[in-house]
Amino acid sequence: MSISSKFNFDNLWSEKSTDADRLLTQHAKYDFAVAYPPFEAVPMYGLIDGLKSKVDADLEKVSIEMAYYPHVQGDESLREFTANKIKNDRGIRANKESIVLCNGSGEANGLVIQALIDPGDYVITEQFVYMGTTKQLTFYEANTVGSPIDDQGLIPEKLEETILNIKSQHGVMPKMLYTIPEHQNPTGSTLPKSRKLEILDICHKYGIPILEDDCYVDNRFEGDPEPAFATLDDSGMVIYVGSFSKLIAPGLRMGFFTASDEVIDRALSVKVGSGPNQFTAYAIDGFLRNNLENQKSTYDKILKDKKESMEKGLVDFFSNTSAKWSSPKGGCYTWIEMTDGANLTEVRDEVFSRGVGYIAGDMFAPNGDGQNMARLCFSFEPVEKNYEGIKELASILKDLKVI
Template sequence: MDYRSYLSDESKNRQPSPIRALAPFVARKGMISLGAGNPNPDTFPYESMQLTLKTGQVIQVDAEHFKKCLSYDLTSGFSPLNQWLKGLQQVEHKPKVEFGLTIGVGSQDLITKALQMFINPGTPILVENPTYTGVLSFLKSQPCQLVGVSTDASGLMPDELQRILQEWPIHEKPRPRILYVIPSGQNPSGVSASFERKQEIYSICQKYGILILEDDPYYYLQFRKDRIPSYLSIDVDGRVLRFDSLSKILSSGLRIGFATGPQVLIDQINIHSQSTNLQPSGISQLAAYELLEKWGYDGFDAHVRKVSSFYEDKAKAFIELLERHMKGYAEWDIPDSGMFVWMKLLGGITDSKEVIMTKATARNVVAVPGEAFLPNGGMTPYVRLSFSNVSYEEADEALRRLAIVIQEEAALNGVTIENH
């Protein structure tokens, strides 16, 4: 594929850091470097590092790895971790095309750099409607056109994507060439695209020459034995740039995400990083690597299945409480992954923002108004609820309070509703 034709002028103009370009040479055995001005590690006060797991196991971090990770390293990440993650992608997704991988300061760091890589003034970007507010906030600061594609309980709708592209006024402006999707446990809806849907969407993207940016931080939080295969796993053209995160499965404070895809695009992301944050934290990467290496791929799979089972239990309990408190006051889809419920308020409520930001908070309940997730703004009766970090008792009380708010708001609208 001609990836350069997708790149923005800004991305094409980025040049590798002359100093960072020396890093592979410095790593050679016997090389003497008079190049980069790295601080001398003898001046660092840290001597060693060990990790204590909740199981009681203690991991004594490799001394040479620790010394290396205290200093500047490759932009693409700590090499042993980079290689381990490449192996994970091979085991889990079995990519059909050659790929590169880079590590970033959380997946959002990499996603925003990737999006910026494709945006010239007026560039249309296809996104799900609704979609993740963090990426929306970034995109709304860019000189691009957001094109929302409708979703339902099974994710992005292929027919709607096909309609938008088929009816696009190409005599006035070029068709979109970038599609940003969250296929598993979508934030905010909590639903996942089926394998059949992914195949349909991929075929449409082949037809119209579209690159797929697969943002999949909840992939390992699917509530099913057999995880739905990723876009990366069905990619035969090199048109998928995938983003994973360790935040939901190891620690959000580690700030580690990774991008997988065509090496040309990975290189462009790295060139961007060379002029901004240089590299992800060495110590965070080392803490992740030592654990992952100890677990191996089977141990990692066992861990993520425990994590997904934890959130599945939380989701089931939360849906039970929704049925108890919110039936008749709201409608919702049952999440199949992740940690969110996308809920439509009833009772004549057309704008959830005032209800949530003023009246719900007055009763000490916090949720996110649906407006934050709409690509092109506007009023909506929807609200996003998260069940990930509240106890059963807290969720019970929060939904009881929220039901009162909705009932009161419905009464103001002249609508009488009862909890069934």
């Protein structure tokens, strides 16, 4: 039987589904809008060698494991490696049973959100925060409130005010605090230990768990990392998320979280399907067991050079303007603010069409502010293009009478 008319789904769509944008991402000549690590240092041959080392060590074991669907928590060997890594790097007590490997840190955050958040619940984040997580919070119908920050991140006394305002205005306590304390996305700030201790006291006082997204900690190129929330608190209140995306490459889609047994059980109860890609896990495990510190130092040297190149451009071409910018000690981003209120959101598309890409601050703002701010990613473009691109950005903004 031949049916010529097109089937109509108009009355069948679920309430949550929308028309997705499947267009390929457009890139400007100077692409500071991305969120990628340095492509020139992605260790492709190292990953291949790491994979080969796992196969050569025990072909039969690897073949049998590949014939199975992965364990719901992911590859056992990589979980063991990850537990040892965060113990050695961050002082976090974990073992292979308390590590859950995920399809990137985004899935880790999503599982925790689903385990804790009901529609209508309130979640506190930084005033400007990673849009991937705010999109998940919106999808699961949470009310996201940004708490004030400065160049060191969350301000403890303002966080307490935010908690009390939610209680006063809505009659409920926030369900969770989500934060990126180390080389924050998008601002580049790092929360000092003293503030973390204050925030832990506040969250204990009001019974609010902390979802700590530590995905940039391996990208520090100046000084030593601050201790993690999860290092400073052993009550089980902190859920710790990490990633191999910024240490190796986002294309691997491998992240993880560690938490108390009860949180892990609840998070896994909302997970659909098995653990993440076993083939990828072999490559990461085989590579990092012999190359972890070298991989860190290679990336960090490149990131430092790129950040300094962008910063020199900002000094040379924005010093006599209303702009101020962050000077991060790690990560991938510089945050720029036009202190006279000049609107970077409304000129973003025009600037892009002229060759410079950035993400305007309102894209990171749960409270709807940030139009006079922008995130500039220095990690992807070559060193010389970071300087040239900032020079071009200044020229375009002058032509548009923004500066």
